[in-house]
Amino acid sequence: MILKKTFLYLVLLAIVAVMLLPFYWMLVLSTQTTTVIFQYPPPFWFGDNLVANFMQVLQSVNFLQAFSNTLIVSVVYTVLVLLFCSMGGYAFAMYTFPGRETLFTILLVTLMIPWTVGIVPWFFMMSKFGWINNFLALIVPGAANAFGIFWMRQYCKQNIPSSLIDAAKIDGLNEWLIFFRIVSPLLASGFAALGIMMIVGSWNDFIQPMLILRDNSLHTLPLMLKYMQGDARRGTDVGALMLASTMAVLPLLIAFLSASNYFMSGLTAGAVKE
Amino acid sequence: MSRVKTLGFWSTFYRHRVAYAYIAPFYILFAVFGLFPIVAGLAISFFRWDGVDPMRFIGLQNYFRLLTDGLFWKSLGNTALIGLISHVFILGGGLVLAYVLNSKLVKFQNGFKTVYFLPMVTSAVASAIVFKALFGINNGLINFVIKSMGFEGVDWWGGNGDFVKVAVIAMFSWQWIGWNMVIYLAGMQAISHDIYEAAEIDGANHTQVFFRITVPLLKPIILFTVIQSTIGTLGLFTEPYVLTGGNNLLGGTDNQAMTVMMYLLNKAPYGNNLYGFASAVAYVVCAIIIVVSLVNMKLFDRDETASTAARRKK
Numbered sequence: 001m002i003l004k005k006t007f008l009y010l011v012l013l014a015i016v017a018v019m020l021l022p023f024y025w026m027l028v029l030s031t032q033t034t035t036v037i038f039q040y041p042p043p044f045w046f047g048d049n050l051v052a053n054f055m056q057v058l059q060s061v062n063f064l065q066a067f068s069n070t071l072i073v074s075v076v077y078t079v080l081v082l083l084f085c086s087m088g089g090y091a092f093a094m095y096t097f098p099g100r101e102t103l104f105t106i107l108l109v110t111l112m113i114p115w116t117v118g119i120v121p122w123f124f125m126m127s128k129f130g131w132i133n134n135f136l137a138l139i140v141p142g143a144a145n146a147f148g149i150f151w152m153r154q155y156c157k158q159n160i161p162s163s164l165i166d167a168a169k170i171d172g173l174n175e176w177l178i179f180f181r182i183v184s185p186l187l188a189s190g191f192a193a194l195g196i197m198m199i200v201g202s203w204n205d206f207i208q209p210m211l212i213l214r215d216n217s218l219h220t221l222p223l224m225l226k227y228m229q230g231d232a233r234r235g236t237d238v239g240a241l242m243l244a245s246t247m248a249v250l251p252l253l254i255a256f257l258s259a260s261n262y263f264m265s266g267l268t269a270g271a272v273k274e
Numbered sequence: 275m276s277r278v279k280t281l282g283f284w285s286t287f288y289r290h291r292v293a294y295a296y297i298a299p300f301y302i303l304f305a306v307f308g309l310f311p312i313v314a315g316l317a318i319s320f321f322r323w324d325g326v327d328p329m330r331f332i333g334l335q336n337y338f339r340l341l342t343d344g345l346f347w348k349s350l351g352n353t354a355l356i357g358l359i360s361h362v363f364i365l366g367g368g369l370v371l372a373y374v375l376n377s378k379l380v381k382f383q384n385g386f387k388t389v390y391f392l393p394m395v396t397s398a399v400a401s402a403i404v405f406k407a408l409f410g411i412n413n414g415l416i417n418f419v420i421k422s423m424g425f426e427g428v429d430w431w432g433g434n435g436d437f438v439k440v441a442v443i444a445m446f447s448w449q450w451i452g453w454n455m456v457i458y459l460a461g462m463q464a465i466s467h468d469i470y471e472a473a474e475i476d477g478a479n480h481t482q483v484f485f486r487i488t489v490p491l492l493k494p495i496i497l498f499t500v501i502q503s504t505i506g507t508l509g510l511f512t513e514p515y516v517l518t519g520g521n522n523l524l525g526g527t528d529n530q531a532m533t534v535m536m537y538l539l540n541k542a543p544y545g546n547n548l549y550g551f552a553s554a555v556a557y558v559v560c561a562i563i564i565v566v567s568l569v570n571m572k573l574f575d576r577d578e579t580a581s582t583a584a585r586r587k588k
Contacts, residue, residue: 005379005380008374008379008380009380012371012374012380012386015371015390016386016389016390018448019389019390019392019393019448019452020389020392021408021415022393022401022404022405022408022448023392023396023404025404025407025408025415026400026404029404029407037407037413038412038413039413040412040413040418041413041418042410042413042414042415042418084299084300085300087296087297087299088296088297088299088300090296091292091293091294091296091297092297095290095292095293095296097290097293097294098286098290100293103297103301106301107300110304110308112501112505112567113308113312113560114505114508114509114559114560114563115308116509116535116538116556116559116560117311117312117315117556117557117559117560118308118310118311118312118313118314118315118556119311119315119538119539119543119552119556120311120315120318120542120543120549120552120553120556121310121311121312121314121315121318121553122307122311123542123543124325124549125307125310125311140303140307141303141306141307141308142303143299143303144299144300144302144303145300146300146304149297149300175292196395200394200395203397204395204396204397204398204399206397206398206399206511206512207511207512207535207539210544211539211543211544221397222397222398222399222400222512225397225399225400225403226399226516226520229403229516229519229520230519230520230521238407241403242403242404242407245397245399245400245403245404246400248397248399248400249395249396249397249400252395252396253392253395253396256388256391256392256395257388260384260387260388260391261384261388264384264387264388264391264456
């Protein structure tokens with residue numbers, strides 16, 4: 001039994017090592033010069049070129065600009081998603097109205113359609129709207145999405161007692177007040193989990209920004225990294241590229257690690273339970 | 275209900291206006307940004323169109339050209355191979371990990387979960403840049419390990435392109451195993467502990483419990499992840515694109531890592547301007563997704579999963 005457990009721990013720890021290795025390697029290379037990186041054997045431990053790499057990042061791209069672009073897009077998008085999806089999920093969970101089942105089935109079916117089916121007309125719509133090089137193209141279309149509504153509906157069903165809503169109605173509160181004063185606070189950890197999912201998705205999104213944001217000054221972090229990777233004129237400075245990658249992923253990693261217990265329990269509580 | 279029926283459509287609507295207002299944003303946005311492009315895409319796929327000149331109706335020609343293009347079949351084959359091998363780890367590995375972490379066999383479950391989930395919160399572009407370095411030919415960590423075991427270093431990116439897919443598969447699996455693990459964990463936590471206890475009393479071992487109890491009870495959730503994975507795999511783009519250098523959408527040496535999504539975007543709007551042709555590609559890909567999903571539903575015993583899903587809605 002003890003042998004079996006030790007083996008199990010060893011396997012789990014080996015997987016931990018595999019999962020963490022790319023992060024470690026990224027950090028190590030962030031502190032090395034390109035010359036050292038291209039030596040054999042490659043460096044395994046941190047070097048002393050961090051500051052120089054940092055200066056190189058600032059010199060070759062406008063990191064702060066890309067960072068604030070990413071922040072604006074992902075925060076505005078996430079706030080809208082939380083608002084619209086909690087309203088929609090709440091309505092599906094707590095109200096009875098004609099057509100509810102049909103409308104919800106339609107919503108579930110849309111989850112099964114990949115958005116890329118209509119990618120060509122979608123792209124044309126964006127240019128007709130004047131939304132090429134415009135953050136709105138990345139924010140508006142998904143602001144009320146099927147996944148979020150489905151998810152918030154599950155969450156509402158488990159966490160909002162209908163007696164509470166009835167009591168509030170008897171007290172004469174109108175529907176908006178009930179939603180914002182009584183329901184919203186009960187959804188806090190649901191908001192946190194869905195919010196993390198949405199902000200992560202938007203922060204790291206690559207295909208849509210690649211199609212929409214053609215102007216360098218509007219680049220989000222993934223586009224900036226891609227630009228640095230393909231910057232043939234300067235020759236790729238691997239150390240700087242690794243440091244820029246680290247700087248692009250660190251904010252989310254820190255946010256996730258500090259909220260991970262909260263997030264994991266929110267995710268597993270709300271996700272697929274009946 | 276009968277009273278509602280006697281009311282007119284508009285008064286029914288008015289009575290439930292709050293609920294309709296709450297769910298309206300989704301249907302409006304989906305109609306404009308989802309449904310309309312999907313319908314228009316079908317129409318465009320019957321035309322030759324470069325985006326500027328007038329459209330010219332050519333019937334099914336785009337589809338014929340697509341289905342006779344060897345590169346399309348190659349990219350489809352690449353995508354299928356990458357998807358199938360990766361999902362042994364992503365779905366199979368995710369399921370086993372979830373089982374181990376859900377049974378009380380080990381401690382520090384939250385720690386393990388968090389680490390396994392980390393790649394999910396990491397930008398695919400950044401990860402791909404790191405994986406490209408890991409798989410570096412002369413100075414990558416992987417080749418260092420291979421060489422120090424006394425073998426020849428592998429030419430991951432060049433040669434005849436045999437090994438290009440390995441890096442894509444490695445990265446794809448690394449990224450997604452944690453996400454599926456978390457979904458399965460959520461499903462497993464919904465399974466009553468009484469069932470496990472009863473199995474334990476009956477003397478079932480972990481392999482038996484896993485295959486006879488956990489997997490069958492998780493069927494609907496496994497089906498859900500399989501369908502989501504099908505969609506995800508056929509949309510696979512960022513990883514192979516950045517791993518193969520990001521200069522074009524051709525998937526590296528001998529197109530060995532060209533996925534259907536790269537093939538599509540290479541036609542339009544990112545590479546060329548073959549908008550009608552690209553729409554045809556999008557529709558064929560969607561058809562493949564639907565067929566694969568239907569086959570999976572059949573395989574997973576359609577009756578059971580469909581009816582439980584329907585029951586759950588009520």
